[in-house]
Amino acid sequence: MLWSIYPAEVIFGDPSATPPEEVSVAGRTFIVSRLPDGGRRIERLISSDPSDYLRPEWTPGKQL
Amino acid sequence: MRELNRRRASGSSQCAGTDSNGEQEQPQTQPETPPAQTQMDAIREMGSPAIPEVPSNIHCLSIIGQIEGHMLLPSQNKTTKYEHVIPQLVAVEQNPETEGLVVLLNTVGGDVEAGLAIAEMISGVSKPTVSVVLGGGHSIGIPIAVAAERAFITETATMTVHPIRLSGLVLGVPQTYEYLDKMQDRVVRFVVNHSGITDKEYRRLMFRTGELARDIGTVLVGRDAVEERLIDDVGNLSTAMGYVNARIDEENPPFSKGEGTEEEAP
Numbered sequence: 289m290l291w292s293i294y295p296a297e298v299i300f301g302d303p304s305a306t307p308p309e310e311v312s313v314a315g316r317t318f319i320v321s322r323l324p325d326g327g328r329r330i331e332r333l334i335s336s337d338p339s340d341y342l343r344p345e346w347t348p349g350k351q352l
Numbered sequence: 353m354r355e356l357n358r359r360r361a362s363g364s365s366q367c368a369g370t371d372s373n374g375e376q377e378q379p380q381t382q383p384e385t386p387p388a389q390t391q392m393d394a395i396r397e398m399g400s401p402a403i404p405e406v407p408s409n410i411h412c413l414s415i416i417g418q419i420e421g422h423m424l425l426p427s428q429n430k431t432t433k434y435e436h437v438i439p440q441l442v443a444v445e446q447n448p449e450t451e452g453l454v455v456l457l458n459t460v461g462g463d464v465e466a467g468l469a470i471a472e473m474i475s476g477v478s479k480p481t482v483s484v485v486l487g488g489g490h491s492i493g494i495p496i497a498v499a500a501e502r503a504f505i506t507e508t509a510t511m512t513v514h515p516i517r518l519s520g521l522v523l524g525v526p527q528t529y530e531y532l533d534k535m536q537d538r539v540v541r542f543v544v545n546h547s548g549i550t551d552k553e554y555r556r557l558m559f560r561t562g563e564l565a566r567d568i569g570t571v572l573v574g575r576d577a578v579e580e581r582l583i584d585d586v587g588n589l590s591t592a593m594g595y596v597n598a599r600i601d602e603e604n605p606p607f608s609k610g611e612g613t614e615e616e617a618p
Contacts, residue, residue, distance in 0.1 A: 289463065289464045289465070289516065289518065289535060290418075290423075290461070290462060290463060290464070291421075291461050291462070291463075291464050291467070291491045291492045291516045291517070292418060292429045292460050292461030292462055292490070292491050292520060293460050293461055293491055293512050293514070293567075294418070294461070295462050295487075295566070296519040299418065299425060299426070299607075300425075300426060300587060301426065301428065302426055302428050303426045306427060307424065308427060310368070317436060318405070334436050334444065335440075336411040336412060336413050336440040336444060336453075337408055337411055337412075338408045338411070338412045339408045350406045
């Protein structure tokens with residue numbers, strides 16, 4: 289049951305979009321997108337440790 | 353552990369961006385890539401230079417976008433997934449090096465059961481917890497905000513209090529309304545138990561007409577949420593970090609859980 293300030297037609301607007309890929313590296317979860325050469329580009333890091341977000345190699349835009 | 357105490361004693365904050373005295377700690381460990389190349393990459397990719405690494409004893413949970421539960425939402429939605437958050441909360445509770453938790457909310461609502469589960473997990477953490485509503489903490493974001501030991505809201509953040517609804521195919525039978533009522537009661541009970549607002553007041557805000565264009569309910573902006581006693585105080589990141597650090601210092605020695613914490617509770 290969804291309870292949101294967004295109307296259902298906005299939330300379920302485009303079901304055709306491909307879901308993002310999720311990978312686990314060094315115990316952290318990353319949301320990545322695939323590059324044409326097969327590489328993985330970091331879109332988002334999921335971690336509760338704030339210092340993880342300061343690691344330069346894990347900033348969004350970097351390749352895993 | 354000694355390292356953590358030493359850092360606390362020196363008064364420096366462990367969370368990024370909250371260093372009020374303006375001092376920058378030098379990184380303890382060097383990253384594998386040469387610093388010059390890292391700097392260049394960071395500038396090229398993100399338009400910003402790399403920041404030195406600082407270890408953290410306070411963990412941070414950001415609840416953003418839609419709260420995603422039993423159903424995978426289409427990917428144009430930015431979501432916070434139940435399966436990411438719940439294990440993180442277990443890790444926060446279990447890891448002896450983690451001494452406090454800051455929950456940052458900027459959510460438009462989402463799955464009721466996932467939201468309630470996250471709220472129950474936050475309220476079940478035995479370490480100091482604090483929440484900050486930034487931007488928005490609407491619908492099912494409200495129980496999550498009030499679940500922390502102390503809840504703050506920024507001056508500009510908003511919270512929409514409105515009733516639960518059903519979307520999609522709905523059977524028009526009395527049982528549907530009873531079910532909806534039960535779901536509503538679960539949320540209201542949690543909010544009333546974890547904040548200063550009364551059941552009657554919360555329902556008054558929830559069913560107010562004339563304020564929202566497409567819905568009934570109330571939008572509370574910053575201080576309004578404090579005046580309605582839904583949120584404890586107006587604050588920001590440093591207020592929240594200050595609260596958690598003070599609570600951690602109170603619980604000194606920091607790792608004495610299970611040795612009389614019940615008696616210490618007011």
